[in-house]
Amino acid sequence: MKKINSIGYAHKIIAVISFFLLLLPFLLHLIWLITNFTLLRIIIKISFSIGTIISILFLLLLKIELHQDKVINTQYQKNKNSRILLPSGFYECQTCGNRSLQAINKYCTHCGVNFKDFNEVNKDE
Numbered sequence: 755m756k757k758i759n760s761i762g763y764a765h766k767i768i769a770v771i772s773f774f775l776l777l778l779p780f781l782l783h784l785i786w787l788i789t790n791f792t793l794l795r796i797i798i799k800i801s802f803s804i805g806t807i808i809s810i811l812f813l814l815l816l817k818i819e820l821h822q823d824k825v826i827n828t829q830y831q832k833n834k835n836s837r838i839l840l841p842s843g844f845y846e847c848q849t850c851g852n853r854s855l856q857a858i859n860k861y862c863t864h865c866g867v868n869f870k871d872f873n874e875v876n877k878d879e
Contacts, residue, residue: 757822767812775805835870837862 778801786794833848837855840846845855850865861868 757826759819767808771805771808771812773805774801774808779805835867837869 779798782794782798782801785791786798830848836848837845837859838848840853844853845857845859846853847855847862847865847867847869849867850862852862852864855862859869
């Protein structure tokens, strides 16, 4: 599943929700108080319903995003303080992403973390 990230569009969704759920019903209600036009009451209810539906969908999207973040964080915590062998023969630090480590490095030369799997890697070589 593709990672959902609401950083780029969350403010737009909140603006649309605010418009349909708060601003438009409020303005239409003020107009209704002045004119007493019954069709405005129906439009207010429709606008409020649209805002509610968008809010529910946004909360669902946010719930999915938070679950994905939790899964990714769990994977990160499992691999923290370790390194993986790259096809180039170098190793990558899983804490900071440094890709220029060699098999003899007991710690990352970039972030300084000591590798918990140093002895396991060197047993195979």
